[in-house]
Amino acid sequence: MRYITSFLVSLLVGVASANPHPACDQDDDHGNQKGPNQGPGQTLICPGLKTVDHGCIRYTRGFDVTGVTTEVDLTFPQIKDECDCIQECLKRLDSCANYVWKFSTSESVRSGHRTCTLYSNFNLPPTVNLSFNVDNSTNIQMLSPDNNPQKGGLVPQAFKDTNLNTTTDPDAVSGPVWALADGSVQC
Ligand SMILES: *[C@@H]1O[C@H](CO)[C@@H](O)[C@H](O)[C@H]1NC(C)=O
Numbered sequence: 001m002r003y004i005t006s007f008l009v010s011l012l013v014g015v016a017s018a019n020p021h022p023a024c025d026q027d028d029d030h031g032n033q034k035g036p037n038q039g040p041g042q043t044l045i046c047p048g049l050k051t052v053d054h055g056c057i058r059y060t061r062g063f064d065v066t067g068v069t070t071e072v073d074l075t076f077p078q079i080k081d082e083c084d085c086i087q088e089c090l091k092r093l094d095s096c097a098n099y100v101w102k103f104s105t106s107e108s109v110r111s112g113h114r115t116c117t118l119y120s121n122f123n124l125p126p127t128v129n130l131s132f133n134v135d136n137s138t139n140i141q142m143l144s145p146d147n148n149p150q151k152g153g154l155v156p157q158a159f160k161d162t163n164l165n166t167t168t169d170p171d172a173v174s175g176p177v178w179a180l181a182d183g184s185v186q187c
């Protein structure tokens, strides 16, 4: 989902971690190959990550599957690529269930660096209505209308023009990070 100014739970993020920097996908990284979204299996990305598959095989390029509930916004230079982004989600398995690495603002396009946003919820399908038990919830805060709060829709496309509405960005990546009950992680 887009974020402009978040009124959500925005967790502060400290300095860049000293974690080893996992290597990234082996393709040309410019979305010119046939595309990991096609074919019988997806190309493994980020093979250094500590997950069941030693990397991620579940993701989409060029689209943003995330949905807003909680939000953590991370930027360059802490986040240099999609693997840094996924690694930050892995560090927050108690609050992160999916991530998106894309140009999220005009500023990010101008800087040439995609951002990393971590969420606990997915994009909702078009006709879903959510209801919340407000009385028994904690930390209730207003959602920014720009965050498309809990309103269903098709999975949005990622763009790389400054208006973020014209030139598609096939290199953007988003996907799930599932912390399984046996302690393993799939992505
Ligand atoms: C969501 O609410 C709208 C408007 O009340 C309704 O038309 C629609 O059927 C609801 N969707 C579902 C999945 O119940």
Ligand SMILES: *[C@@H]1O[C@H](CO)[C@@H](O)[C@H](O)[C@H]1NC(C)=O
Pocket (backbone or CB within 6 Å): 133, 135, 136
């Ligand atoms: C909130 O939780 C309490 C305790 O479980 C329950 O008694 C109460 O009915 C709940 N309130 C709502 C509005 O669901």
Ligand SMILES: *[C@@H]1O[C@H](CO)[C@@H](O)[C@H](O)[C@H]1NC(C)=O
Pocket (backbone or CB within 6 Å): 163, 165, 166
């Ligand atoms: C993209 O956004 C700009 C600025 O809001 C607007 O002027 C333009 O018409 C939009 N283009 C498309 C294709 O929606």
